[in-house]
Amino acid sequence: MTVFDTPERLALRESARRFTEREIAPNIAQWEDDGQLPRELHLAAAKAGLMGVSFPEEVGGQGGDVIDSAVVSEGVLDGGGSTGVMASLFTHGIALPHIVQSGNADLIDRYVRPTLAGELIGSLGITEPGGGSDVAGLKTRAVRDGDHYVVNGAKTFITSGVRADFVTTAVRTGGDGYAGISLLVIDKNTPGFTVARPLRKMGWHCSDTAELTFEDVRVPAENLVGEENGGFVLVMQQFVNERLSLAAQGVATAQRAIALASDYAKQRVTFGQPLSSRQVIRHKLVDMHRRTAAARAYTAEAYAQAAASSTTDPKVIADAVLAKRQAVDAVEFVVNEAVQIFGGMGYMRESEIDRHYRDARLLGIGGGANEVLNDLAAKLLGYS
Structure with missing residues (x-):
């Protein structure tokens, strides 16, 4: 048993699965x-x-922790959802934690509570054109002018940026480098704030992604999250949870892909025999299971460490990085083999495995590209 498999969390997973089967799976192709x-x-x-589920009750959540959010991911994927659904429906998982951590009661009342009630949609604005993973080098600037900040700049690859009512936005309020970064909550209807264009993607088709532009956008100073020039620490602390979340989504996708491929192999008859009678197919499924089980165990351990310790602990940071890498390696292998088992049907848009194949490709990029995370892990493990 892992931390994912307690009786309470198994019940939570089942609840998420039933919700997905009822509300999501019948509609996902249209979305x-x-x-x-x-x-x-x-x-x-x-x-x-x-x-x-992973937010405190005092801010409108259900009082669970990051492990419970991973269990929901497994339930959603098991019920026929996708990581694209997870990214879009649960974008608040990266948009709200900084606000909650700041303890700002006003921001919590205006943004956190209504978002967790499903009344608002929030997103996180960090990545900039040409910036990638270089958070410390961001260029969107916010200049204090009386009781407002005036914001100018652009963001790209912003998940839920088209539909979001507000964006928790990383801006430069000070000098160069990490020490000059702050977080501002910027309302979508603020003059000068424009969704430049929705972006078309390889996968995550039901998750809207946008480019955002800010031209002399006046943001009330009370929308500052935490201390001025203290945003970099808040962002880095939440990267641990984001990477763990992506690891869990990778594992859940791999588990779903194995189930789909296994069922198809038993039902598909070729040359008078089901595919599952072929040794090469059975061995594929065993290898898929083996890699997924290892990734799930590593991810569960990383979640347990994060729940019991601080997200600033180098070991917790390293475990999150390595869990994501392990999960990405597993899911990329598994979805590729699953499509091969499905054959021509796996290449059809009407096949669910096609969606997982497309969606999984982003997991090695978002939340820190594989190469960036490997380099970070080398530093944390003392190899550089």
């Missing part, structure tokens, strides 16, 4: 064609008690 999820899904997920 992918639409390029976004309906806002009504956020309200339904909140009513089902899924939106705030």
Whole structure:
């Protein structure tokens, strides 16, 4: 048994699975064609008690922790959802923690509570054109002018940026480097704030992604999250949870892909025999299971460490990095083999495995590219 498999969390996973089978799976193909999820899904997920599982009760959540959010990921994927659904429906998992951590009661009341109730959609704005993983080098600038900050700059690859009502935005309020970064909550309807264009992607088709531009956007000073020039630490601390979340999504996708491939291999008959009668197919499924089980065990241990310690602990940071890398390696192998087992049907848009194959490719890029994380791990482990 891992931390994912306690009786309470098994019940939570089953609840998420049933919700997905009822509310998501029958509609996901249409939502992918639409390029976004309906806002009504956020309200339904909140009513089902899924939106705030890892947030404290005092801010409107269900009082669980990061492990519970991973269990929801497994339930959603097991029920026929996707990582694209997870990214879009649960974007608040990266948009709200900085606000909660700051303890700002006003911001919590205005943004956190209504988002966890499904009434608002929030996103996180960090990545900039040409910036990639270089958070310390961001260029979007916010200059204090009386009781406002005036913001100018641009963001890209912003998940839920099209639909979001607000964006928790990393801006430069001080000098160069990490010490000059702050976080501001910027409302979508603020003059000068424009969604430049929605982005078309290889995968995550039901998760809207946007480019954002800020031209003399006046943001009330009370929308500052934490201390001025203290945003970099908040961002780095939350990167641990984001990487763990992506690891869990990778594992859950791999588990779903194995189930789909196994069922198909038993049902598909070739030359008078089911595919599962072929040794080469059975061995593929064993290898897929082996890699996924190892990744799940590593991810569960990393989650247990994060829940019991601080996200500033170098060991916790390293475990999150390595868990994500392990999960990415596993899911990329598994979805590729699953498509091969499905053959021509695996290449069809009507096949669920096609969606997982496309969606999984982003997991090695988002939350820190594989190469960036390997280099970070080398430093944390003392290899550089």
